[in-house]
Amino acid sequence: MSDIKKFMYINTKAPYGTIYAWESLEVVLIGAAFEQEVSMAFIGDGVYQIAKGQDTSDLGVKNFSPTYSALGDYDVNKIYVEKESLEARGLTLDDLLGLKYEDEDDDWAEKDSIRVVSSTELAEILEQQEVVFSF
Amino acid sequence: MKFGIQINEGPYNHEASVSALNFVRAALDAGHEIFRVFFYHDGVNNGTRYTTPPQDDINIVNSWSELAEKHNLDLVVCVAAAQRRGIVDEGEQERNGKDGNNIAPGFRISGLGQLIEAGIQSDRLVVFGD
Amino acid sequence: MSTLHTVNKSPFDRRALESCLRLATKGSAVLLFEDGVYGAMKGTEKSAIVEKALGDVSIYVLGADMKARGVDTSKLIDGIKVVDYKGFVDLTVENDKVNAWL
Numbered sequence A: 001m002s003d004i005k006k007f008m009y010i011n012t013k014a015p016y017g018t019i020y021a022w023e024s025l026e027v028v029l030i031g032a033a034f035e036q037e038v039s040m041a042f043i044g045d046g047v048y049q050i051a052k053g054q055d056t057s058d059l060g061v062k063n064f065s066p067t068y069s070a071l072g073d074y075d076v077n078k079i080y081v082e083k084e085s086l087e088a089r090g091l092t093l094d095d096l097l098g099l100k101y102e103d104e105d106d107d108w109a110e111k112d113s114i115r116v117v118s119s120t121e122l123a124e125i126l127e128q129q130e131v132v133f134s135f
Numbered sequence B: 001m002k003f004g005i006q007i008n009e010g011p012y013n014h015e016a017s018v019s020a021l022n023f024v025r026a027a028l029d030a031g032h033e034i035f036r037v038f039f040y041h042d043g044v045n046n047g048t049r050y051t052t053p054p055q056d057d058i059n060i061v062n063s064w065s066e067l068a069e070k071h072n073l074d075l076v077v078c079v080a081a082a083q084r085r086g087i088v089d090e091g092e093q094e095r096n097g098k099d100g101n102n103i104a105p106g107f108r109i110s111g112l113g114q115l116i117e118a119g120i121q122s123d124r125l126v127v128f129g130d
Numbered sequence C: 001m002s003t004l005h006t007v008n009k010s011p012f013d014r015r016a017l018e019s020c021l022r023l024a025t026k027g028s029a030v031l032l033f034e035d036g037v038y039g040a041m042k043g044t045e046k047s048a049i050v051e052k053a054l055g056d057v058s059i060y061v062l063g064a065d066m067k068a069r070g071v072d073t074s075k076l077i078d079g080i081k082v083v084d085y086k087g088f089v090d091l092t093v094e095n096d097k098v099n100a101w102l
Helices: A020-034 A044-050 A083-088 A119-127 B016-029 B041-047 B060-071 B079-085 B090-096 B113-121 C016-023 C034-040 C047-053 C063-068 C085-094
Strands: A006-011 A037-042 A079-082 A100-103 A109-112 A114-117 A131-134 B002-007 B033-039 B075-078 B107-110 B124-128 C003-007 C029-032 C058-062 C081-083 C097-101
Touching: A006 A020, A006 A044, A006 A119, A020 A037, A020 A044, A020 B079, A020 B113, A037 A044, A037 A119, A044 A079, A044 A083, A079 A083, A079 A119, A083 A114, A114 A119, A119 C016, A131 B113, A131 B124, A131 C097, B002 B016, B002 B041, B002 B113, B016 B033, B016 B041, B016 B060, B016 B124, B016 C085, B033 B041, B033 B113, B041 B060, B041 B075, B041 B079, B041 B107, B060 B107, B075 B079, B075 B113, B079 B090, B079 B107, B124 C085, B124 C097, C003 C016, C003 C034, C003 C085, C016 C029, C016 C034, C016 C047, C016 C097, C029 C034, C029 C085, C034 C058, C034 C063, C058 C063, C058 C085, C063 C081, C081 C085
Parallel strands: A006 A037, A006 A131, A037 A079, A079 A114, B002 B033, B002 B124, B033 B075, B075 B107, C003 C029, C003 C097, C029 C058, C058 C081
Antiparallel strands: A100 A109
16 A cells, blocks of 8 residues: 555535534645645635635634635646636635645745636545545 | 454444444344454544433433443543543543543443554454444 | 445435545445435436436445335346345455445
8 A cells, every 4th residue: 555645625514604614724734744745625615714704803703714825835827716616606716725836856946736627627636535534 | 253343433423333233233143253442533432431322212322331231342432532532431530630421331441552463463343424 | 356335324314425436446345325325216307317326336225225115126227136134245255345424
């Protein structure tokens, strides 16, 4: 068995209404220490997790959206967003957090972590995974 | 074949835990190995021995404890999720200055790394949730 | 590589079944269980998408969850196969991984 597996974290739920988004992000951050080949997918209402402009000050709960920006430092930089899910919700890439990472294979050039992909492309990406975590 | 099981929901409110119990029993009957059952989100509520369902109802917590004893299962409750929801073992009781503990027999509290390890070590990860 | 997709939500309440069928590659297996079994019934407003998907994926339904909900085998869309928990386990073994559509 190879020591490195292809891990996919699938996020399908909106933030704040339930705790799944925040607790699943905690798994991804802890999981980063295990140095697997990690991807994340945001599908359905999951795309709302990485929407810009989140402000929970009037709710009095923690705004965890800035934490997504740290993912690049944890080598989590393959973040797939399904195009059809965005479009169904009237959103575009501009409505999402500008998540970046530094590419160590390209002289640490800053690159975008988010890749908007069609459902056909995402289906292939999901098919290539070895372990799928769902929240 | 080695299975890792992730359970995201508590007992009674959601079928996930019962589905997982039935799945684990069927997998063991078929001669498979359960590497670990990891309880996350409200799933940590499967691990309190203070559950007292009516006598004509299934006792889900006891079912897990009994299955764990019989098959030497590793039932792991996520510490971060458990702290939020008041699931406490002796170590957590001491660390956080609580006046008691409620962890059920056969369960242990540990970190999220145990879920990641289950993903790495198991041939299949099966998730039960909402 | 092949995937067992599991769906445990009623398609009349949540989008899990539609997301699953949109993102399952040809040759995948799909298991409907818990409230997901309602998606296996014929004559509903969701039957057409399930019938269409049957050309590309194999669809299974968990008998125990059907029985609990009073869903008779005669009400199933043609081509959907009923499995028990052992069959559920076998499906996870026959496929390389499991993707739960929560």
